[in-house]
Amino acid sequence: MIYSKIPLSQTIVTLCKTHNVKHIIISPGSRNAPLTIGFTHDDFFKCYSIVDERCAAFFALGIAQQLQEPVAVVCTSGSALLNYYPALSEAYYSNIPLVVISADRPKHLLDIGDGQTIKQKNVYGEHVLYNAHLKLDLKEDENAILENERPILKSIENKLERFLGLQKDIQTHNESEIHDALTISKLNSGPVHINCPFDEPLYDTTTELFINPKPFKLQNREEKIDRFEIKSLLDVWHSAKRKMILVGVLQPNSIEAQWIQEIADDDSIIVLTETTSNLHHPDFFPGIDKLIASLNDDDFKALQPDLLITFGGLIVSKKIKAFLRTYKPEFHCHVGLTRANDTFFCLEKHIKLRPNTFLSTFLPQVTHHTKSTYKSSWLTVRQKRRKLQEEYIQKLPFSDFKVFNTIIKSIPKQSQLQVGNSSAIRYTQLFQLPKSIDVFCNRGTSGIDGSTSTAIGSSIVAEKRTTLITGDLSFFYDSNALWNNYIPKTFRIIVINNEGGGIFRILPGDKNTENFDRFFETKHHLSAKQLCDMYGFEYVSANNEQDLDLQLESFYKGNKNPKLLEIFTPSRSNDKILIDFFKFIK
Template sequence: MIYPKIPMAQTAIQLCKAKGVKHIIISPGSRNAPLTIGFSNDDYFKCYSIVDERCAAFFALGIAQQLQEPTAVVCTSGSALLNYYPAVAEAFYSDIPLIVLSADRPKHLIGVGDGQTINQKNVFESHILYSANLKLDLRDIENGIEEELPIFKSLENKAETLLGLKKTVQEYNEETINKAINTAILKKGPVHINLPFDEPLYDMVNELSVAPVFIAAEDKPLQIDDSILNACVKDWNTASKKMVIVGVNQPNQIEKRWLDVLATDNSVVVFTETTSNLHHDAFFPSIDKIIAPLKHEDFEMLQPDILLTFGGLVVSKKIKAFLRTHKPKQHWHVDLKKANDTFFSLNCFIETTPNYFFSEFLPKTKRIESDYNAYWAHVKQSRLKKHDDYLKSIDFSDLKVFDAVLSSIPNDTILHLGNSSTVRYAQLFNLNKTLEVFCNRGTSGIDGCTSTAIGGAVARAEQTTLISGDLSFLYDSNALWNNHIPNNFRIIIINNEGGGIFRILPGHKNTENFDTYFETNHHLTAEHLCKMYGFKYESVSDEITLQSALGTFYSEDNQPKLLEIFTPKNLNDEILLNYFRFLR
């Protein structure tokens, strides 16, 4: 087998292999040649070549999001590394294990005007779980390339330094790489390993010169402090209004038996979101459909005694505004890692998994008499009828399109949602329960939605469909510069010629300033991009042709497909705003 000659590169590659990091996304460059040589010449790794580092990082994030295991990205030195930052931030806030392997110049070449060089150490400091800054393999201490290790302070004799330093550098690098990858595995988030390589970069050998020590990732046992558990049980058993809100949640993560317990408790209302991937007839999806029409006295009736939350970030602005004003007496959050005080009332962080919490907690609870669930279940049914009545009455628009598109997606497939208006429109509909739904809600940015969806599609055999707005798609159009896109991948673009969500928000619409700087009007389409990148393209602009196109859109083909739906930008906002008025 062919290996890079540089021991540091051998060490990083062998430890990735030992820890099961299989998917490696490589962007071209020279300084990262030792890593590229090692990964691409080992059949264990599945390597992908993606030129645009921003797209590459989101592509890797999509794979890691689906497999729930670390995926690595490899880049050269300089600004290439900075292009990873949006995906690193998304991984940080969405708890996705992403390993950044960045090649760097040696220390003596940084800050002296050498090309393609920036300060790479700790560059992701505020959005990273661990930064590993490796030490250069020592070859010639006389050239002033020694690293700052404690051994220099304790050894006075240069001969002793030369005899002991190489082993010390190797041990340091092994320990640091082990810690970085273990952190990504255990804490579910991004880590950065910065590797300074000196030339020559392309030398290869047939045998490894190092055998790095493998340090296993040791997970802590799940547990809950008895005093906290008992206090929660006591309060739960006396509260007549309990609300559960589930944010972003992996499919099939919560055991059905615990969902059934919550669903059959008359004192509990469970609000789920499109990204929650939880379904039960007694639950309350489409939060905004329930919350938006409420009056002050209704909010007081809905205000919970106890709010229990788990999962990631919550999309609904309306539920946030409601609970920040009508605060629960108690807010508990269950998570292994962090608790966001989203509603400004958090008083109990239960540091474990939801499944373990429910297994310890729910068997000790008891049901009490309450009409909390029954009352809001009646409201839900009323809203559903009005929702259906309104959709029958409106013209072709974004809302009408989402109704048609969301109901057309085949069973047991994967749905990726773009951010901004796309995920918010989807929130208004009860989705097919067999779908797995994903969206980059960690930072809620539009910058990598397409790249993430393509990465996810590569990781899974099931068909993947991305629904995106026009700005989101165009912003990340380099995502299509990718030779790995499966033929069963589908993109649906809802093109309203700009950032349609800004027409819904307060502002002076239909002015030159608004159209240019907020809505960002354009007349671009995806047609020529599809021709360049090998997608089958189709466009529609009315309900009849939309239904016809959707009838064959998901069928097998020898290339991926893109459907672009043009909607009337000057009508969409009024139809949506009138929707909430109609619900009242």
């Protein structure tokens, strides 16, 4: 086995192994050479080289999103780690365990004019769960004896003893900090930062392991059931005639089928699910915007819940946020291990359990189902909305709306769907997806900047084949995502190219002006074809309904190369078609 000669590097690599951090994404550099040497010469680790740091961090995010285990990104000093920030903030708000390990310069080399040197300590501020700033290993010449020290201390033996004692203190500090950071990332499902100063020489290797870390007891997240808390919620539950469960981002198979069915059997409950909830039942309500977009004041009052229970991560639908902020429930309880967002400004209780643990504890104690027409009346509305949607689509010209209707139906069963942000995820929300398709989207900060990199990272470890649906701006913004050697041949990208940020046309403001085109919609005439040629993707395109149907017939077939389908839609009509849809289903 080959190791770096630097004890700090050996300590980091060894403790990552102890904590079972297997996937290491390395952004090439010089200052992080000791770490690169250590990780890449140990077969325990699966190492990836991603040049663009922003892409590297989102790539790592995609892996961690799937595994729900800490994944590390390793970079050199300076601006490199700043490029990790977008993915790290996404990890923070999406509760994904991402570990940033940044190489740094020794303290005496900071702010003296050296290149790639910035103030790295606590650089991510409050967007990480833990900041570990490690100490530099000592060198003998840094431990010179002062002239006024007693002569006895000038002996070689005492000098060595003092040196070893100080190094032991440093080693203890570093081991403790690394252990705390990795433990917190795993237990609290979030990002941490480990900053490591290295002095030159950086490339020296050895076959000897100098360090012997103290054994740590690895911890698992324990769920503590508060019986009194459950009992107090039961009292509210039994008295509520209108119960609403709203489900945001959830991992697939988070809730067992028996609890899903028990919720569905209660006529006083309606369950509103987002596409990213990965939660399905014939009596649940996907397509939230379709249900509530055209309601009047009396309808809203009829829908207003007495009790609101929320599961999962952040919510896409702006309409449900607006509704519940205006027509507040009497009682809002969030169930989840991590933070509870007071999204509707009426949060009363946070039960720190996984949804399945909560339901398996809570539902057996429910003594009766309240008689109610709450669910049945809204199921009737839901059915009417779906029928009207089908009628509307039949009359549509080629447009974003029509394209999403077609491509959503084309996604292979038993696969994974990654969706870009902005209009891509909002259109996807309007359509039903089969239970066998797992859906993911970066909804932590909801940025367009790393959707492709995240999708590629997730495809590396996902058990199912992956398709990404994304908009043109998001795709071109993250085009360096294709610059890696790990993309599975079954990976598919569908780019909806409407020549700009079409979602801005839906928002209030003057449109069809030069100012709007340039600074809001950001008009362009780019195509993904040249990128596909450069990165070895098979490229096909469509700009009408017949072409699209023809291309989709073979798009998912064949495993020689990853493929990209670029669909060109008219930019000037999409906003009106979407707005008219909500008027039509009213």
